[in-house]
Amino acid sequence: xxxxxxxxxxxxxxxxxxxxxxxxxxxxxxxxxxxxxxxxxxxxxxxxxxxxxxxxxxxxxxxxxxxxxxxxxxxxxxxxxxxxxxxxxxxxxxxxxxxxxxxxxxxxxxxxxxxxxxxxxxxxxxxxxxxxxxxxxxxxxxxxxxxxxxxxxxxxxxxxxxxxxxxxxxxxxxxxxxxxxxxxxxxxxxxxxxxxxxxxxxxxxxxxxxxxxxxxxxxxxxxxxxxxxxxxxxxxxxxxxxxxxxxxxxxxxxxxxxxxxxxxxxxxxxxxxxxxxxxxxxxxxxxxxxxxxxxxxxxxxxxxxxxxxxxxxxxxxxxxxxxxxxxxxxxxxxxxxxxxxxxxxxxxxxxxxxxxxxxxxxxxxxxxxxxxxxxxxxxxxxxxxx
Amino acid sequence: xxxxxxxxxxxxxxxxxxxxxxxxxxxxxxxxxxxxxxxxxxxxxxxxxxxxxxxxxxxxxxxxxxx
Numbered sequence: 314x315x316x317x318x319x320x321x322x323x324x325x326x327x328x329x330x331x332x333x334x335x336x337x338x339x340x341x342x343x344x345x346x347x348x349x350x351x352x353x354x355x356x357x358x359x360x361x362x363x364x365x366x367x368x369x370x371x372x373x374x375x376x377x378x379x380x381x382x383x384x385x386x387x388x389x390x391x392x393x394x395x396x397x398x399x400x401x402x403x404x405x406x407x408x409x410x411x412x413x414x415x416x417x418x419x420x421x422x423x424x425x426x427x428x429x430x431x432x433x434x435x436x437x438x439x440x441x442x443x444x445x446x447x448x449x450x451x452x453x454x455x456x457x458x459x460x461x462x463x464x465x466x467x468x469x470x471x472x473x474x475x476x477x478x479x480x481x482x483x484x485x486x487x488x489x490x491x492x493x494x495x496x497x498x499x500x501x502x503x504x505x506x507x508x509x510x511x512x513x514x515x516x517x518x519x520x521x522x523x524x525x526x527x528x529x530x531x532x533x534x535x536x537x538x539x540x541x542x543x544x545x546x547x548x549x550x551x552x553x554x555x556x557x558x559x560x561x562x563x564x565x566x567x568x569x570x571x572x573x574x575x576x577x578x579x580x581x582x583x584x585x586x587x588x589x590x591x592x593x594x595x596x597x598x599x600x601x602x603x604x605x606x607x608x609x610x611x612x613x614x615x616x617x618x619x620x621x622x623x624x625x626x627x628x629x630x631x632x633x634x635x636x637x638x639x640x641x642x643x644x645x646x647x648x649x650x651x652x653x654x655x656x657x658x659x660x661x662x663x664x665x666x667x668x669x670x671x672x673x674x675x676x677x678x679x680x681x682x683x684x685x686x687x688x689x690x691x692x693x694x695x696x697x698x699x
Numbered sequence: 700x701x702x703x704x705x706x707x708x709x710x711x712x713x714x715x716x717x718x719x720x721x722x723x724x725x726x727x728x729x730x731x732x733x734x735x736x737x738x739x740x741x742x743x744x745x746x747x748x749x750x751x752x753x754x755x756x757x758x759x760x761x762x763x764x765x766x
Contacts, residue, residue, distance in 0.1 A: 470706040472766060620707035621731035656727060659739045662707045 322510040322518045322536050325494050326393065330400040334407050334438060335500045339369055342412040348504035350516045351496060355380055355452070355489025356562075356589045358577070361496065364486060365409070367476040371484035374416040378461065378480065379406040381431070381490040382423040382445065382452030385560045386611075387591045390520035391490045392426045393532040398494060399431040403438035405493030408500055409486065410440070416483060420490075421457055423447045449561075449615035453663050454487045455479075456617070467617040468663035489589070491520055511537035515576050519590050523548040525557075526596025537587075542571035545592060553594045555601065555679060558583070560591030561608050562668025564675035565601075584675050600694040601683055605676035606634040612669040623666045626657035630673055640687050640695075647684060650677060701765040702740035703751055705732055709762035716763050719754035722747055732763075740766060 337345065346362035353359045368375045379402055383391040395402060402420065410418030418440050422428050424447040435442045445451065445460050455469035458479045469475075479485025488496075495517060499507040508516040515537040521544050524530040528549035535544045541556060555565045558575070564585035566573055573579050575587050595601055613627035630653035637646045654673055657666035677684060683693070691697055703716075703723055712730035723741045724732040734741045743751045743765065755763045 468708070470708050472704060472706065472764070621710060621712050621729055622707070622727065625729045625731075656733075660705075660707065660731070660733070 323534055324498055324510070324518050325401060325491070325520060325534055326397045326532075328398050328401050328494075328498060330434075330437075331404060331497075331501065334404055335497075337408055337412050337500055339412045339414075342409065342500075343369065345499055345504055346496070349499045349507040350504075350514075351492065351499060351507070352515070353489055354491035354495065354519060354589065356385075356559075358586060358588070361488065361492060364476065364488070365413075367474075368484045368486040369413060371477065373484055375413050375484040375486055376461075376480040377406060377410045377413060377415040377418045378457065378485060378487045379403075379418075379420040379440070379490050379493050380452055380454075380457060380487050381426055382421060382447065382457060383425055384423060384447055384449045384452040385589060385591055386449075387522055387524050387560055387593055388589050389522045389524075390532045390590055394491055394494055394520065395422070395426055395428075395431045399434035400437070401494035401497045402431070402490045403434040403440050405488075405495070405497035405500075406440050407438040408497060409488065409493065413486065417441065417480070419443050419461065419480075421445055421461065423451065449612065450617050450663060450665055453665075455663070457487060458485055467619055468665075470662050512574075512576060514538075514578070519587065521590040521592055523592045523594070525594035526551045526553055526598075527594050538574050538576045540571070541566065541573050541575055541592075544575065545571070545594065548594075550594045552597050554597055555595045557591075557593040557595065557672070558585040559588030560593070561612055562664070562672060563588055563591065564671055565595075565679040567679055583679075584671055598694065600638060600692050601676065601680045602634065602638040602687055602692075603695070605673065605680075606631065606638040609634050609669060609673055612665070612672075616665060617663070620661040620666070622657045622660040626653050627666060627669055629653045630657070630669070634673060634676070637684065637687055640690050640692060642688075642690060644688055646688070647677060700745075701743050701748075701751075702738070703734075703743055703754070704740045704764050704766040706762045706764065709760045710758075711760055711762070713759050715757045715759065716754040719757055720747060720750045723751065724754075 351361045381391045451466040460466035609631035613631040633649045654670040717724040717726040
């Protein structure tokens, strides 16, 4: 969990605790979220202002939850943030809780994160820290609400939104830990300052967790819209073949595309998004199909086991990808993978099947040549079929 | 106009819905409903409203609803 020098803007990890917590009225908070253009840093990238407004209009005292579950295995940014600048997360949470006149303000921490610093900071901000069970989907908003209510940490049917009925039946606002820290800084310095980094469409900075074929894995802070190459530079990639952008639910960019800017617009043609800022570098020593099959198998195992298409389809998809990685001589494998992918998309309570299908689709497309060679029984990395 | 919504956390793939409104729902190879319209929650045209309502009432797990 090391921290390496940020390539561009250094904001979150160097911030000192405030002398006193800033107090914002609801109107001022909504205006700040709107004018700063802040979007969620937990994965979905949804505009924070819209989420705030949805809960503010509820009319009932809400519950505000800071999400530091960090269930994505390659993500370290919330752990680093809560070690280096826990006061910022608490500050953001307290700020939102007060403005919304919340019934309760909770910081939910997953098992991978050392809670000591956060608990110390939380005492100052009068925020409750909940140390929860982990898992890939445990940080999904409705799964988080369920766990806070004492139920199993599995997603709910999205028909009733948690912003209407969440923890304890109250309107519930869940914001990622980094989003809250960003909001705290924006409250200190203003929306115009926030926009000094990043692009017009996508302002501010983000934390990125970099791993894989790099000399120094760790977390960097960079301006939104930075080039992939520049964000990766501090970690020193070693002969990269491709980068999985957005984590296990993300998509690959081949190494020829390192000049791509990490914006929604430039990533969209690849089916990728910044997500929670996870960047996994694939080197030359690992077969891309093998790597993708391992991820797909992990994701199939992490299904909450509630929704039929996910329970049945994800293992089948992972298994077919695994057989392709093993160079099993079955020309029907790509079709089977495609069929399973299309069968699971949009058919679950959460986006787990969709995210898994996205990563698998990207693998089949970006590594098309590699797939063809595998079908012929050969892999340029693993050699001929054993 | 309404839509048919499957609560996937409840659905166990009994398949009654696909039999009662085959115009809107098929069954996948495991027996779980598949939208025939390509929409996540297929829209119910007026002439199928009664059948859709019947399917909603017939789901043994109350996993199907009109929204």
